[in-house]
Amino acid sequence: MKIFISGVSSGLGYGLAKVYLAMGYEVYGCSRRKPKDLVDQGLHFAAIDLADSMAGPSNFCKLINGVLHFDLVILNAGKLGQIRDMEEASLGDLRETMEINVWSNKWLLDCLFADERSVEQVVAISSGASQSGSRGWNGYSLSKSALNMLIKLYAGERSQTHFTSLAPGLIDTAMQDYLTSLPQDPRYKPLDILKAAKGTEIMPDGETCARRLIEVFPKLLQIESGDYVDIRKL
Numbered sequence: 001m002k003i004f005i006s007g008v009s010s011g012l013g014y015g016l017a018k019v020y021l022a023m024g025y026e027v028y029g030c031s032r033r034k035p036k037d038l039v040d041q042g043l044h045f046a047a048i049d050l051a052d053s054m055a056g057p058s059n060f061c062k063l064i065n066g067v068l069h070f071d072l073v074i075l076n077a078g079k080l081g082q083i084r085d086m087e088e089a090s091l092g093d094l095r096e097t098m099e100i101n102v103w104s105n106k107w108l109l110d111c112l113f114a115d116e117r118s119v120e121q122v123v124a125i126s127s128g129a130s131q132s133g134s135r136g137w138n139g140y141s142l143s144k145s146a147l148n149m150l151i152k153l154y155a156g157e158r159s160q161t162h163f164t165s166l167a168p169g170l171i172d173t174a175m176q177d178y179l180t181s182l183p184q185d186p187r188y189k190p191l192d193i194l195k196a197a198k199g200t201e202i203m204p205d206g207e208t209c210a211r212r213l214i215e216v217f218p219k220l221l222q223i224e225s226g227d228y229v230d231i232r233k234l
Contacts, residue, residue, distance in 0.1 A: 001025045002070050006050065006108060007077025008043065009033040011173035012125065015210030016074060017043055028064060031077065050077055050104035051096055057107045061114065068117055072217065075105045075124040078143075080175045083136040083188055094139040101143035102150060109154060119161045123217060124151045126165040128230060136188040148228045155226025164220045167230040168213055170194070170203040 003020050007013035008029035020027050021041045029038070030048040039045050046063040048056050064070075079100040081093055105124060112119055129137045130144035148165040155163040170176070180198045182191055197203040204212070216231060223229060 001072070002028070002067060003072045003074070004028045004064065004070055004112070005074045005076055006104075007031050008038060008045070009035045011175070011206045012168065012171050012209055012213075013074075013076040013206075014038070015206035015208070016076065016213070018207060019210045019214060028067070028070075030060060030063065050100045050108075053099065053103060053107060056104065057111055060108060061111045064111065064117070070112065070117070070119045071121065073109075073112060073119055073122045075108060075122065075147075077104070078125065079140075080178065081139040083179065083182060083191070084138070085136065085187070086138045089138045094142070097139035097143050098146065101140070102146045105147060105150060113158065119158075121217070121221065122151070122154070122161055122163045123220065124148075124163070124165045126167050126228060128167045130165075130167070130228070131230075132190075134188070134190050136185075137190070152226040152228075159225075162221050162225045164223065164225070165228040166213075166216075166220065167228070167232075168209060169231050170197050171209045172198065172203045172205045176203065 003025050005013050005017050005027065008017045009031035014035060017027050017029050017038050021038065021043060028044040030046050032047060032049050034045060034047055044063065046059055048059050050056060079097050081097045124147055126148055127144045129141045130148050133141055151163045151165045176194060176198060179191060180195050185191060216234065220229065
């Protein structure tokens, strides 16, 4: 079984790669930083900056050159950006968030489907923020909402591949370290929820969440391709 995962250097992506490697699967991954321990365990890896749409596609296509089929592709890498009001968000920061969270997934998918390569299942890691529109989550909410539509559009074009946008619930990652370190602010209500969940089973670490998701991925094949799913509602 061949699997590709973006964003394997930390968090959920690292956890997924680690668990799949331990299960004996052939895993390909990319991120800016090299996860040396995973590479030592057999991870096929390329250091790729997903914000670089010039060099990124060619480097990624080199990584998967010769692979004729992927059983599962997990588009996991993403950027949160800073929590602040829209009027305070710079266009430069919003553009980079969109580049990483949306447009990089377009060229990743285009490379994956090139050379008559087949892909059985694609899961894009989305977020409840794509639906809630909570104040402060500006670029992140915009980009995850656009990601959901990107996946739906590809699903309409690629009937041989099953696509899902999946909100995985709370995960204790560097993103949460940043969010829970922010001072209390009545404008940004989700921060209180995140602070309360930090350190509890409601917010598991990347590897624990990865094990849960690995059980869920096959079940996603039973829903309509292109749909958005929140794991908490399955």
